[in-house]
Amino acid sequence: MNTSTYTLRREIRREAPFDLVVAGGGPAGAAAAIQAGRLGARVLLAEGTGTLGGMGTSALVSQWSNIANGVSMVVGGLPEEWLTALHAGGHLQPGRGRPEYWQKETGGIGFHPEALKRLLDQQCLDAGVDLRFFTKLVDVDACAASGTVNGVILHSVEGFVYVPAGAFIDATGDAHLAHMAGVPCRTAGRDTPRIMPPTLCALVANVDFSRFDRLRDQQAAVEQAIADGYFSQPDRHVPGLFRTGDSWGILNAGHLFDTDATSQRSLSDAMIKGRQLSEEYTEFFRRYLPGCEGATNLTTAPLPGIRESRRIVGEDELTHADYRARRHFPDQIAIYCKQVDRHVYDTSAEEYERFLREFEADDKLAPGESYGIPYGILVPKGWRNLWAAGRCASSDLMTNAAIRDQPACAMMGQAAGAAAVQAIRDATPAADLDRDRLRETLRAAGARLAN
Ligand SMILES: Cc1cc2nc3c(=O)[nH]c(=O)nc-3n(C[C@H](O)[C@H](O)[C@H](O)COP(=O)(O)OP(=O)(O)OC[C@H]3O[C@@H](n4cnc5c(N)ncnc54)[C@H](O)[C@@H]3O)c2cc1C
Known part of the structure; x- marks a missing residue:
């Protein structure tokens, strides 16, 4: 200090x-x-x-x-x-x-x-x-x-x-x-009781979108993975994997709770935790979601996704x-x-x-x-x-x-x-x-x- x-x-x-x-x-x-x-x-x-x-x-x-x-x-x-x-x-x-x-x-x-x-x-x-x-x-x-x-x-x-x-x-x-x-x-x-958490998003490739259906399959898979004790934080709110191109998309998963975007320390900690969570969620998609077996996390974003x-x-x-x-x-x-x-x-x-x-x-x-x-x-x-x-x-x-x-x-x-x-x-x-x-x-x- x-x-x-x-x-x-x-x-x-x-x-x-x-x-x-x-x-x-x-x-x-x-x-x-x-x-x-x-x-x-x-x-x-x-x-x-x-x-x-x-x-x-x-x-x-x-x-x-x-x-x-x-x-x-x-x-x-x-x-x-x-x-x-x-x-x-x-x-x-x-x-x-x-x-x-x-x-x-x-x-x-x-x-x-x-x-x-x-x-x-x-x-x-x-x-x-x-x-x-x-x-x-x-x-x-x-x-x-x-x-x-x-x-x-x-x-x-x-x-x-x-x-x-x-x-x-x-x-x-x-x-x-x-x-x-x-x-x-x-x-x-x-000025508000809490901070809406950011997410460090990532670019994910090798997804078979003819078999992956986010709206149909994703939430049930999240519930199952939580029941299995898979996640390091049992967060039921996972926006998920969004299609962008033929076989790639954006991974918006892993809330970085209590991150303060006006604090250097908090932002730095969020990037480190965000990269860990991003790989954890990519592995979750590989294990639990049809069409994502070969999903590859190509890169996380250079900036954290600040919501508030x-x-x-x-x-x-x-x-x-x-x-x-x-x-x-x-x-x-x-x-x-x-x-x-x-x-x-x-x-x-x-x-x-x-x-x-x-x-x-x-x-x-x-x-x-x-x-x-x-x-x-x-x-x-x-x-x-x-x-x-x-x-x-x-x-x-x-x-x-x-x-x-x-x-x-x-x-x-x-x-x-x-x-x-x-x-x-x-x-x-x-x-x-x-x-x-x-x-x-x-x-x-x-x-x-x-x-
Ligand atoms: C995880 C996540 C998911 C989202 N999903 C969606 C979605 O699905 N659809 C949608 O439409 N929106 C979505 N949003 C919301 C949306 O992306 C942002 O709220 C929006 O981009 C805000 O726009 P902005 O121009 O106000 O600020 P920003 O997009 O934050 O841009 C601010 C810019 O200012 C620059 N900057 C900051 N400080 C300085 C400085 N001191 N000097 C110079 N430059 C500086 C930054 O580098 C940045 O480029 C999402 C947001 C997040 C975080």
């Missing part, structure tokens, strides 16, 4: 100002940068890893949930462009990866993570984005009293640099930029009551239809029953239902030139467990990118933005806004 401090005082290079700095290149950050770049803004996108796509690529969560609501499509704009482009290249899950499926059905659609990485690179380059990999946001120059961010401090192989800009978007997933600026945030495990960390306190908050009412808003910047998906917090029978009750009964959407995502959840309360998009947007615990999925995060990012450009051009604080005009811009970019 640290018992003393060290004062870091140094002069660093100051860059020429950008219109917009986006921190984090996951679905939200990539969409924000692409949209803002397409609108003609000078955009810097700082991504800590060497890859765009966030959890969808670097954490191998290569599946888009709920493009449609069982009746019609609700997702539009950039995530629809991504779906269409990956379909054209033959990079979507066999069977589900076709327009007839995604325009109506609710099931998730697997995508080839490598293809998404290349697509996002290209879209950023085409939009003129200054795309910087291995570039981490490490500090923020902000004035909380006036709600203004002046600049950010980035670190790369070249050292530290100060970058001023007119607007900033926090798309780090964990609200790092907002938190460093002094925006009040709700932190899992501190920090959420900003925004001008608006999307609540469980809104979700339950399937509420739509005059200023909504997207609509979505993923149900609340709050994973188990421990391996108890009560927790599994609670998860099932919420997922399959209490919070399930009926065919044709959707809810709105209002603009105000992207704006930290009282801040003039800062937005937070993706899983760190302002929502309560329950609703975050619905809108944290990639299509919703990408739509929030696209809206934040458009909003930031409009705010700069109109010299308007984020909260006072002409929301009708923002929605016109989004509609022109393919958004489905329902009203």
Whole structure:
């Protein structure tokens, strides 16, 4: 434990100002940068890893949930462009990866993570984005009293640099930029009783999908393996092995209970345990599931799959009551239809029953239902030139467990990118933005806004 401090005082290079700095290149950050770049803004996108796509690529969560609501499509704009482009290249899950499926059905659609990485690179380059990999946001120059961010401090192989800009978007997933600026945030495990556990996902090959049926066989096999004493932690909630290509898929199994994504120690321990669990679950599939006898764990992801960390306190908050009412808003910047998906917090029978009750009964959407995502959840309360998009947007615990999925995060990012450009051009604080005009811009970019 640290018992003393060290004062870091140094002069660093100051860059020429950008219109917009986006921190984090996951679905939200990539969409924000692409949209803002397409609108003609000078955009810097700082991504800590060497890859765009966030959890969808670097954490191998290569599946888009709920493009449609069982009746019609609700997702539009950039995530629809991504779906269409990956379909054209033959990079979507066999069977589900076709327009007839995604325009109506609710099931998730697997995508080839490598293809998404290349697509996002290209879209950023085409939009003129200054795309910087291995570039981490490490500090923020902000004035909380006036709600203004002046600049950010980035670190790369070249050292530290100060970058001023007119607007900033926090798309780090964990609200790092907002938190460093002094925006009040709700932190899992501190402002909530417990933390929804992450999972370290893996790429698994040599699966015979003509014989492996996840929905038919997997749960009974989990119960049997628990009865046999196979698992090191008897967790009945196993999302499982999801098909992505002809004979390979993504293994989403092994909850890393009580991991705190804002703690270095906790994240490090989670990676070590995650790799052990990943092999344990691969062996479980080999032993217990038909079609998986030759399954090979090719690699675990370089990033842990974080489900929950920090959420900003925004001008608006999307609540469980809104979700339950399937509420739509005059200023909504997207609509979505993923149900609340709050994973188990421990391996108890009560927790599994609670998860099932919420997922399959209490919070399930009926065919044709959707809810709105209002603009105000992207704006930290009282801040003039800062937005937070993706899983760190302002929502309560329950609703975050619905809108944290990639299509919703990408739509929030696209809206934040458009909003930031409009705010700069109109010299308007984020909260006072002409929301009708923002929605016109989004509609022109393919958004489905329902009203
Ligand atoms: C195990 C698991 C399974 C899931 N399953 C699905 C699913 O089936 N379907 C679905 O649609 N969604 C799923 N999700 C949800 C979804 O993948 C994420 O919630 C979503 O990717 C969040 O998007 P984001 O852009 O807000 O953040 P992220 O995807 O987390 O991206 C944040 C990015 O910011 C970067 N970053 C962070 N800090 C810094 C910094 N200081 N400086 C620079 N860069 C930084 C990170 O490297 C990362 O690239 C799942 C999530 C998990 C964890």
